Structure formats: structure tokens, C-alpha cells
Amino acid sequence: MPxxxxxxxxxxxxxxHITGATVxxxxxxxxxxxxxxxxxxxxxxxxxARFITAHRRGKYLGLALAGDAYLVVHLRxxxxxxxxxxxxxxxxxxRMLITMDNGIALHFVDQRKFGRIYWAADRDEFxxxxxxxxxxxxxxxxxxxxxxxxGGTKMKVKSCLLDQRRIAGIGNIYADxxxxxxxxxxxxxxxSLNEGEIFRLWQxxxxxxxxxxxxxxxxxxxxxxxxGSSGDNQRFLxxxxxxxxxxxxxxxxxxxxxxxxxxxxxxxxxxx
Numbered sequence: 001m002p003x004x005x006x007x008x009x010x011x012x013x014x015x016x017h018i019t020g021a022t023v024x025x026x027x028x029x030x031x032x033x034x035x036x037x038x039x040x041x042x043x044x045x046x047x048x049a050r051f052i053t054a055h056r057r058g059k060y061l062g063l064a065l066a067g068d069a070y071l072v073v074h075l076r077x078x079x080x081x082x083x084x085x086x087x088x089x090x091x092x093x094x095r096m097l098i099t100m101d102n103g104i105a106l107h108f109v110d111q112r113k114f115g116r117i118y119w120a121a122d123r124d125e126f127x128x129x130x131x132x133x134x135x136x137x138x139x140x141x142x143x144x145x146x147x148x149x150x151g152g153t154k155m156k157v158k159s160c161l162l163d164q165r166r167i168a169g170i171g172n173i174y175a176d177x178x179x180x181x182x183x184x185x186x187x188x189x190x191x192s193l194n195e196g197e198i199f200r201l202w203q204x205x206x207x208x209x210x211x212x213x214x215x216x217x218x219x220x221x222x223x224x225x226x227x228g229s230s231g232d233n234q235r236f237l238x239x240x241x242x243x244x245x246x247x248x249x250x251x252x253x254x255x256x257x258x259x260x261x262x263x264x265x266x267x268x269x270x271x272x
Contacts, residue, residue: 001059001075001076001077001171001172002059002075002079002217002223003059003169003170003171003172003173003174003218004056004058004059004136004137004168004169004170004171004174004209005174005209005212005213005217005218005231005233006075006212006217006218006223006225006231007056007058007059007060007061007075007169008056008213008217009213009216009217009225009226009231010061010075010081010225010226011054011055011056011061011226012225012226013083013225013226013227013229014054014063014081014082014083014106014225014226015053015054015226017083017102017104017106017226018051018053018054018063018083018100018104018106019051019052019053020050020051020052020102021050021051021100021101021102021104022048022049022050022051022100022101023046023047023048023049023050023051023098023099023100023101024047024099024100024101025043025047025097025098025099026042026043026046026047026096026097026098026099027039027043027096027097027098028042028043028095028096029094029095029096029097030095030096030110030113032113033095033096033108033110033113033115033116033117034116034117035116035117035118036118036119037118037119041119042117042119045069045119046065046071046098049065049066049067049069050065050066051063051064051065051066051100052064052065052066055070055126057126057127057130057132057135057168058130058132058133058135058164058168058169059074059075059132059164059168059169059171060072060073060074060126060129060130060132061073061074061075061081062120062126062130068121068122068123069119069120069121069122070119070120070122070123070125070126071117071118071119071120072117072118072119072120072126072129072130073108073115073116073117073118074115074116074117074118075110075115076110076112076114076115076116077112077114077115077222078110078111078112078114078115078222079108079109079110079114079115080107080108080109080110080222080223080224081106081107081108081109081226082106082107082109082224082225082226082227082228083104083105083106083107083226083227084104084105084107084228085103085104085105086099086103086104086105088105088107091107091109092109092111093109093110093111094107094108094109095108095109095110095113095115096108096117111222131165132164132165132168132169133149133163133164133165133166133167133168134149134167134168135168135169136167136168136169136170136205136206136209137206137209137210141167141202141206142202143195143198143199143202146167146198146201146202146205147193147195147198149166149167150166150190150191150193150198151190151191152191153189153190153191154189154190154191155189155190155191156186156187156188156189156190156259156260157179157184157185157186157187157188157189157190157193157201158175158176158179158186158187158259158260158262158264159190159259159260160190161175161178161179161205162175162260162262167205169209170205170209172240172262172263172264173212173218173220173237173240174205174208174209174212175264176239176240176264176265176266177204177208177237177238177239177240178201178204178205178207178208179201179204179266179271180204180238180239180266180267180270180271181200181203181204181207181208181238182197182200182201182203182204183200183270183271184197184200184201184271185266185271185272186257186259186264186266186271187257187259211233211236212231212233215231215232215233215235215236216229216230216231216232216233217231217233218231218233218234218237218240219231219232219233219234220234220241239254239265239266239267240265241265242254242265243255243256243263243265244256247267247269247270249267249270250267250269250270251269252267252268252269252270254266254267255267255268
């Protein structure tokens with residue numbers, strides 16, 4: 001599933017293609033992608049509307065329109081949103097196609113059909129749809145904010161990191177990467193972390209996410225940015241997907257367990 005860095009890259013790369021463009025046509029090829037509207041209603045609202053910019057909240061992408069409305073996209077597991085020339089070959093698993101007056105079309109492709117598209121009348125509704133915790137790269141996300149998100153619970157720390165209501169945008173990849181950087185075992189009780197461990201984890205979260213954005217996101221299988229380009233961060237992962245390999249910090253071997261039903265890779269020596 002695309003996580004914060006991947007959705008951020010889609011936002012950054014798609015924004016130049018949509019800014020100032022007016023919608024000419026909107027086709028929904030699989031109505032199941034739509035949450036709070038019908039294909040006909042989506043077409044009525046979009047055709048003639050002008051895109052202003054794009055915003056991200058956690059893993060949600062909000063395409064802002066003149067008049068304060070938003071087209072909200074949640075890519076989920078296999079969703080892709082790309083901007084392509086109108087004459088491009090139609091892709092397999094295309095679920096929605098939005099053509100614009102600048103010669104560009106937005107392609108929403110989703111092989112597994114888990115992705116969802118919402119309509120928000122204004123920014124407040126966009127934020128209600130994307131009901132998530134604090135943004136981990138925002139200035140407001142301090143070590144104290146992380147402590148508040150993790151404190152008072154016996155939940156495993158990785159489970160807390162995956163809980164979008166506590167912290168926005170972190171999924172399986174960056175939970176594993178952050179916990180490894182911080183030297184914290186993924187099954188530790190979140191409420192048992194001391195001040196020093198909280199600070200290390202805060203630094204690790206921000207470093208892992210910022211590095212991933214710098215490298216264009218992580219492409220394990222499906223992710224591409226708004227231009228259709230794969231990310232490069234998979235070459236720099238420290239633990240995710242590397243079970244059985246040597247730890248980059250010590251001579252130990254990375255192990256894989258399940259936490260919160262998710263495959264989890266860690267170093268038993270560095271993350272005791």
C-alpha cells in the first residue's frame with residue numbers, strides 16, 4: 001500500500017499537470033471505486049470544474065477545485081493515479097478517466113479494486129473523510145506529540161504506528177524502518193517507552209519518511225508517482241523485505257515475525 005512518502009510524491013508530480021486545468025470529461029469504468037456519489041453525479045460535478053492544486057492528508061490525496069470542493073483519492077493497496085497525454089494507450093484495470101483541456105488525462109488504475117474516491121464539498125469535509133492523526137513531518141509533530149500518541153496504552157508499538165488515528169501516513173514499510181533506526185523491538189509496549197526512546201523513535205520516523213520522499217518513494221510492486229515513474233527508495237531499505245539478510249548495523253540476521261497481522265522484519269540484536 002502506498003504510504004505517506006508515496007502519496008506525497010503523487011501529489012508533487014501530479015500538481016503541475018492539473019493546476020489551472022478544466023475538466024472536459026469524467027468517465028467511471030468501475031462504480032465500486034466511488035464512495036459517496038454515483039458516476040453521473042461525479043460527471044455533473046466535475047465537467048467544467050477547474051483544478052486549483054493538490055493536497056495530502058496522511059495517505060489521502062485531495063484534488064482541490066475552484067469553489068472549495070475536493071476530489072479525494074485513497075489509493076489503498078494497488079491504486080495508481082497518473083497524468084498522461086490524451087492519446088496514451090488505455091491501461092488495464094482502469095477505473096476512472098478524467099480528461100482536461102490541457103491535453104492531459106488523469107488515469108485511476110486499481111488492479112485489486114480496493115482504492116476509493118470521495119467527493120468533499122469543502123476542506124472541512126475533506127478533513128472529515130481523512131480522519132487521521134498528526135502529520136509526522138509537520139512542525140507540530142514534536143517528541144511530545146509522539147509521546148501523547150503512544151502513551152497510556154499496552155498496545156505493541158508497531159501496532160500504534162500503524163494506527164492512522166494516532167499518527168498519519170505510516171504503514172508497514174516505514175514502521176519497520178523507523179523501529180529499526182530507533183533500536184526498538186516492534187513488540188514492545190508503546191506505553192513502556194521512556195523519554196529517550198521516544199526521542200529516538202521521533203527522529204527515526206522523520207528520517208525514514210524524509211529519505212523515502214527524497215528517493216521518490218518505495219516501489220515494491222505497484223507504486224508509481226503521478227508521472228508513472230517508479231520510486232527508488234527500495235534500494236535503501238534497512239530491514240523491510242530483507243528477512244534472512246545480514247543486519248546493516250551488526251553481524252546478526254534479520255528475522256521476520258507477525259505483528260498486528262502484518263509481516264514485520266527486525267534485528268533481534270539491535271532491537272532487543
